[in-house]
Amino acid sequence: MIELTDVSKVYPGGVTALDSVNLTIPDGEIHGIVGRSGAGKSTLIRCLTGLDPATSGSISVDGVDLGQARGGALMKARRSIGMVFQHHNLLDSRTAEKNISHPLEIAGVPAKERKRRVEELLELVGLTDRRRNHPSQLSGGQRQRVGIARALAAEPRVLLCDEPTSALDSGTTRQILELIRRLRDRLGITVIIITHEMSVVREICDSVSLLSEGRIERSGALLDVIQDTGSPLSKELISLPPTAALRPGDTLVEALMAESSQLADVGQLFSLLSSHGLDARVEAGTIETIQGRQVGRLHIKPTTRAEAEQIAAMLRDHGIHAELTTGAEVEAERAAHEEDDARAEQQEENQ
Numbered sequence: 001m002i003e004l005t006d007v008s009k010v011y012p013g014g015v016t017a018l019d020s021v022n023l024t025i026p027d028g029e030i031h032g033i034v035g036r037s038g039a040g041k042s043t044l045i046r047c048l049t050g051l052d053p054a055t056s057g058s059i060s061v062d063g064v065d066l067g068q069a070r071g072g073a074l075m076k077a078r079r080s081i082g083m084v085f086q087h088h089n090l091l092d093s094r095t096a097e098k099n100i101s102h103p104l105e106i107a108g109v110p111a112k113e114r115k116r117r118v119e120e121l122l123e124l125v126g127l128t129d130r131r132r133n134h135p136s137q138l139s140g141g142q143r144q145r146v147g148i149a150r151a152l153a154a155e156p157r158v159l160l161c162d163e164p165t166s167a168l169d170s171g172t173t174r175q176i177l178e179l180i181r182r183l184r185d186r187l188g189i190t191v192i193i194i195t196h197e198m199s200v201v202r203e204i205c206d207s208v209s210l211l212s213e214g215r216i217e218r219s220g221a222l223l224d225v226i227q228d229t230g231s232p233l234s235k236e237l238i239s240l241p242p243t244a245a246l247r248p249g250d251t252l253v254e255a256l257m258a259e260s261s262q263l264a265d266v267g268q269l270f271s272l273l274s275s276h277g278l279d280a281r282v283e284a285g286t287i288e289t290i291q292g293r294q295v296g297r298l299h300i301k302p303t304t305r306a307e308a309e310q311i312a313a314m315l316r317d318h319g320i321h322a323e324l325t326t327g328a329e330v331e332a333e334r335a336a337h338e339e340d341d342a343r344a345e346q347q348e349e350n351q
């Protein structure tokens with residue numbers, strides 16, 4: 001179990017990057033940490049790995065407090081966390097197998113044991129036939145597999161993944177996420193994934209936390225967080241595509257259909273509206289299957305505000321969360337997203 005208790009980090013100069021963070025991640029869970037640029041994600045990683053200690057509070061892994069442990073106990077605790085990076089950080093001069101064996105060499109593991117372990121790891125990540133290739137001879141996905149195998153070399157209990165798929169295309173991303181899930185199932189490790197990609201969270205995470213200005217704003221099981229419609233994280237996880245030609249003063253009904261909804265699909269919903277003589281059209285909609293359940297968000301545009309209120313009330317009666325929003329609010333949200341994406345892209349280019 002990973003436990004952060006009142007973790008704060010204040011940099012010299014006075015920037016509070018983490019502000020009383022409390023977080024518990026049970027064994028074997030895949031936990032996503034999301035947040036906008038500057039929210040404190042990198043700082044949290046550095047504190048978790050012990051590279052940059054927290055200013056106050058405690059971080060413990062399997063009951064060992066990283067701030068209190070010394071000598072061999074600290075080394076052991078640090079080794080219990082394996083790191084996977086966005087850009088793999090592989091050594092170009094070494095083959096895949098030599099990259100994987102590198103941390104074992106540093107730890108002084110005898111050659112015979114190293115060979116056995118590397119063999120096992122190559123098999124685990126599906127790269128046995130690429131063992132003698134250098135990073136430049138591997139695809140982005142294969143390089144990330146080497147990075148994952150290397151992170152697992154010291155048999156960590158926790159895999160800490162920093163934007164593990166941000167540099168990969170969507171097909172390769174899916175394969176890497178599938179691999180991470182298989183490794184969790186097979187090895188029983190706990191996985192923390194720091195990402196700005198909501199699709200990664202939807203696809204693989206059991207639970208998720210939203211970090212905002214150094215604080216955990218919302219944390220919980222994925223489906224619970226999505227169904228907590230008041231939470232900004234819910235809107236980010238099931239986001240809507242841009243809506244064409246909305247005027248600032250337009251009134252929209254935003255509906256979230258989740259597990260508790262009595263209406264299973266959009267078709268039924270619209271039959272219901274028309275049976276009540278309500279004229280409305282869907283401006284935008286997203287339906288995702290998450291952990292085997294369908295979750296959908298819709299923007300419905302009625303003709304008048306009075307109709308919008310009527311529709312929202314009717315949806316609520318059928319267990320569908322519905323609230324009114326305006327064209328101006330939708331536009332402001334879209335602009336904030338675009339700004340964040342542009343910043344993430346810029347950072348990617350700078351690296």
Ligand SMILES: Nc1ncnc2c1ncn2[C@@H]1O[C@H](COP(=O)(O)OP(=O)(O)OP(=O)(O)O)[C@@H](O)[C@H]1O
Pocket residue numbers: 011012013015016017035036037038039040041042043044347
């Ligand atoms: N070494 C440092 N010294 C002073 N301030 C820092 C330092 N590192 C980060 N900060 C500040 O701490 C805050 C959190 O930064 P951090 O890099 O952890 O955010 P982030 O969520 O990882 O952002 P991004 O997604 O853009 O990488 C920011 O205000 C940042 O300017």
